[in-house]
Amino acid sequence: MTALHLKATALLLLAFGSAGSTCHGQSSGNEAASKDPQTTPNVELPGIDTSALTPRERGEWSSYVSELLAPCADTPVPIAQCVKENRSCSRCLPAAKYVLKGVRDGMTREQIEKSFHSRFDADKIKSVPIDGSPSRGPESAPVVVVEFADFECPFCAMYAPVLEKMADDHKDTVRFVYKFLPLSGHPHGDPAARAGFAAWQQGKFWEMDHKLFANRDHLENSDLESYAKDLGLDLAKFRADMASQAATDRIAQDRKLSDSLLVQGTPTIYINGREFDAHQDINEWIGLELGQDAKGKPLAPASSGAPVAPGSAGALLKADGGKPADGGKDGGKTDAKAGK
Numbered sequence: 001m002t003a004l005h006l007k008a009t010a011l012l013l014l015a016f017g018s019a020g021s022t023c024h025g026q027s028s029g030n031e032a033a034s035k036d037p038q039t040t041p042n043v044e045l046p047g048i049d050t051s052a053l054t055p056r057e058r059g060e061w062s063s064y065v066s067e068l069l070a071p072c073a074d075t076p077v078p079i080a081q082c083v084k085e086n087r088s089c090s091r092c093l094p095a096a097k098y099v100l101k102g103v104r105d106g107m108t109r110e111q112i113e114k115s116f117h118s119r120f121d122a123d124k125i126k127s128v129p130i131d132g133s134p135s136r137g138p139e140s141a142p143v144v145v146v147e148f149a150d151f152e153c154p155f156c157a158m159y160a161p162v163l164e165k166m167a168d169d170h171k172d173t174v175r176f177v178y179k180f181l182p183l184s185g186h187p188h189g190d191p192a193a194r195a196g197f198a199a200w201q202q203g204k205f206w207e208m209d210h211k212l213f214a215n216r217d218h219l220e221n222s223d224l225e226s227y228a229k230d231l232g233l234d235l236a237k238f239r240a241d242m243a244s245q246a247a248t249d250r251i252a253q254d255r256k257l258s259d260s261l262l263v264q265g266t267p268t269i270y271i272n273g274r275e276f277d278a279h280q281d282i283n284e285w286i287g288l289e290l291g292q293d294a295k296g297k298p299l300a301p302a303s304s305g306a307p308v309a310p311g312s313a314g315a316l317l318k319a320d321g322g323k324p325a326d327g328g329k330d331g332g333k334t335d336a337k338a339g340k
Contacts, residue, residue, distance in 0.1 A: 040066050045083045047093050048100065061103045064112060071095050071120035094288050095120060098280065105279050115277045119285075125273040126261060130177045133254070134196070134205040136167055137175035143289045145174055145276075148181040148258050148268045151192035151212040152219060156267045159278075160213040163269075166282055173290060178209065179254040181266055188219035191242070193251055195224040198241035204231045 043062040044050075050058050062080075069075075070082040072089030079099070082092035098119060102112040118124050128146050147163060149156040167176040180196065182189030192212050199208035211227040212219065228238045241247060258268070269276040272289050276282065 135177040141175040152186035152189040194242040197247040
């Protein structure tokens, strides 16, 4: 992927993340105006560069880090105090940077507080079954990334190169899992999902995934068979697997899971059981799960709230016991209900 492509993708992701867009143009419903920050002295923290902030933004950020508590249960002090006093909670500095990015992106107080609690509160971790779904990366990976997506969703297609690069860059530490969530407002979503399932049965899910997202405006049956032929698949088996009860059951099971998780649209991404916020950098998010800073260096150990240890992701992500038919493995959103 070229630097220009990456830059364009980043700008598009910022647009869909900031707007909270859905495919049919609805917002996330979080339209509350930002509260005026309380009068708080400007905060200076080691390791945090606030020079690019406007005076208003600096005041807002200072207010947030002075009010929000450190993301470790045994460190009941504000983030700013935790960083200044070099407390044992290794997540305080990343939390301060997390809030800083929200301020830079123009998020409201309500949005920042909601995003912060979703990212760091222990009770926001959900059980996301992963067995029986296409996956890539080590089964024992310390980080599990689960995506609910629709191959006809423009925002999913927009984000696909970012996730593909993420999986390539973290091939030894991330297990990437795909969940089928074709939406009713996308007439080609279901057949495309079935094509992905059928390719999976022949060990070519991720190759088909790439083709479907790269050609989301060309998902007629003739197109799907053309992609299967390009991938060297057995076309008779491909057609049979597309129409199979196993494909129907897999899609229904993923849809039922999305309902239980209250998934609001596509793409929705969970990282070690936490719903990923598209305002954030996915590599920084993964780094924190690995106990690393933005440069890949280890964070200082913490007595609680520590990054997930290698091999522990399974404690957060329970298996559903399902298997593919052949026993093999492999910010804007589309509204999950309306699917438009």
